[in-house]
């Protein structure tokens with residue numbers, strides 16, 4: 679397919695690479711960030727612009743990969759022929775935000791944590807939706823070309839619900855890593871020594887449910903150990919609060 683990508687951040691970069699690998703042609707990168715757009719255009723041997731009014735009108739699909747709060751503004755400025763397919767990449771934004779842009783609109787949501795620096799591209803499940811059959815079919819086809827079997831249709835409600843779960847398992851977990859890394863640094867420990875544990879904990883839940891997989895002092899109600907940990911954390915009030923909250927949650931979730 680011939681595709682125009684609007685945006686030049688994490689999702690624009692990774693989806694663009696996936697599209698190229700999937701054999702699609704990127705006609706143009708459109709972004710207010712002229713230097714990021716021209717860097718991507720160079721990588722994909724295509725053109726770029728930072729003027730949305732100069733958008734290429736010949737693509738089959740227009741992918742809007744900008745910050746959630748900017749999708750509405752982009753939609754109000756975007757002038758493409760009415761029959762073109764336009765989709766944004768946000769889980770938490772309704773597809774209807776694009777209803778005035780074209781008669782064919784939808785969503786192309788990659789359920790993965792994406793960073794523009796990625797060159798080794800991970801598996802990216804795609805959750806798509808469209809306002810009509812043509813849009814839905816085309817976005818599904820595009821999704822299959824980059825994600826093979828991990829492609830599912832998801833309406834606005836299910837995407838939003840999925841997003842909450844995604845934030846918990848990915849962003850919150852990563853925040854805990856970040857706090858633990860800072861704690862390790864201050865205590866003269868090497869955070870990297872925890873990597874085998876992190877890997878094992880993540881891999882285990884492929885086979886058993888996270889609830890079954892839970893170990894540690896909280897689930898065992900090892901009161902003395904819990905006390906010692908809290909004592910050690912008295913100089914880390916933020917971490918101590920989270921420790922208490924999660925300990926209580928683990929003990930309630932039996």
Ligand SMILES: NC(=O)c1ccc[n+]([C@@H]2O[C@H](COP(=O)([O-])OP(=O)(O)OC[C@H]3O[C@@H](n4cnc5c(N)ncnc54)[C@H](OP(=O)(O)O)[C@@H]3O)[C@@H](O)[C@H]2O)c1
Pocket residue numbers: 685686687688689690709710711714743744745746747748751752767768769770787788789790791792793
């Ligand atoms: N990253 C992920 O893991 C992920 C996964 C799934 C879905 N998504 C969704 O994909 C979308 C893009 O996320 P991202 O991670 O790629 O974000 P990002 O890396 O922060 O990039 C955002 C892009 O939007 C542009 N932008 C921001 N505000 C703008 C405005 N007011 N007007 C015009 N352009 C604006 C930015 O331009 P500047 O460079 O000039 O700021 C940049 O090109 C979001 O809807 C997000 O919810 C993200």
